[in-house]
Amino acid sequence: MPKYLLIESRDPFESRDTAFLEQTATALRQRGHEVVVFLVQNGVLAVRKNALGSYLSRLASAGVILLADDFSLHERGIQPAELQPGIQRSDIGALVDALAQEKTKAIWH
Amino acid sequence: MTERTLTLALMDPPYESANSTTALRIISAALQKGIHVNVFAYEGAVCLPLKDQMPHANPVKGTTVEQEEHPTTRALITSLLQIGDGSPLLNWVNCGLCVDERGAGNVVDGVKRGSPADFFKMAQESTNTLVIPTK
Numbered sequence: 001m002p003k004y005l006l007i008e009s010r011d012p013f014e015s016r017d018t019a020f021l022e023q024t025a026t027a028l029r030q031r032g033h034e035v036v037v038f039l040v041q042n043g044v045l046a047v048r049k050n051a052l053g054s055y056l057s058r059l060a061s062a063g064v065i066l067l068a069d070d071f072s073l074h075e076r077g078i079q080p081a082e083l084q085p086g087i088q089r090s091d092i093g094a095l096v097d098a099l100a101q102e103k104t105k106a107i108w109h
Numbered sequence: 110m111t112e113r114t115l116t117l118a119l120m121d122p123p124y125e126s127a128n129s130t131t132a133l134r135i136i137s138a139a140l141q142k143g144i145h146v147n148v149f150a151y152e153g154a155v156c157l158p159l160k161d162q163m164p165h166a167n168p169v170k171g172t173t174v175e176q177e178e179h180p181t182t183r184a185l186i187t188s189l190l191q192i193g194d195g196s197p198l199l200n201w202v203n204c205g206l207c208v209d210e211r212g213a214g215n216v217v218d219g220v221k222r223g224s225p226a227d228f229f230k231m232a233q234e235s236t237n238t239l240v241i242p243t244k
Contacts, residue, residue, distance in 0.1 A: 007239075009127070009131070010244070041128070041131060042127075071134070092131075092138045093141075095135065096135060096138045096139045096142060097142070099115055099139075099236075099237050099239060100113045100115060100139070100142075100236055100237065101237075102236065104237060106237055106239045108241045108242065
């Protein structure tokens with residue numbers, strides 16, 4: 001069974017397109033796939049605890065693994081204590097490790 | 110240990126999108142891990158390794174070229190090609206038709222000219238492929 005690596009680069013407060021990612025990740029989880037969402041660039045703007053209506057809490061509840069790129073967090077002044085529960089700080093090396101695994105389907109959004 | 114290869118398709122032109130920065134970070138991290146990397150640069154991304162790029166001063170801030178240390182994508186790609194000059198290998202292919210459209214043929218040493226057929230072959234022979242499209 002393939003794993004799915006979804007890379008979200010878009011700001012959910014700017015683009016409604018991020019609903020695509022939530023729907024896709026949730027549907028894949030419901031079908032029993034392991035799903036990782038890696039947040040990068042403006043995609044990390046959804047990670048703050050105080051972000052109203054962030055879709056990330058729903059993904060975490062659905063069993064999706066949520067990783068946030070530390071470089072992108074640092075650029076945007078987002079501190080570790082500000083992260084919602086269920087989101088792990090990560091880095092580009094972890095993204096490469098995930099990409100380099102066999103039977104992993106990667107989608108950039 | 111089994112050798113691993115990643116293929117990236119890039120489409121954004123330089124100095125337009127954070128996608129370019131992230132792509133170069135992915136390439137750098139993969140090479141550091143000993144993973145071979147193929148890059149197929151399509152559309153505006155063929156300008157990333159353009160040799161004519163020049164760092165510039167910032168007259169608004171009154172800084173010189175040296176003080177500004179303006180990073181160019183061609184310098185970053187030159188460094189990556191030096192790191193990936195053997196094992197691991199960085200194989201960078203620019204789409205030929207995209208190059209011709211843009212008159213962007215004066216690229217740094219090590220960048221090859223190819224076609225989407227090369228991308229297809231790269232993807233078939235790689236551990237994984239990531240397409241980073243324009244928004």
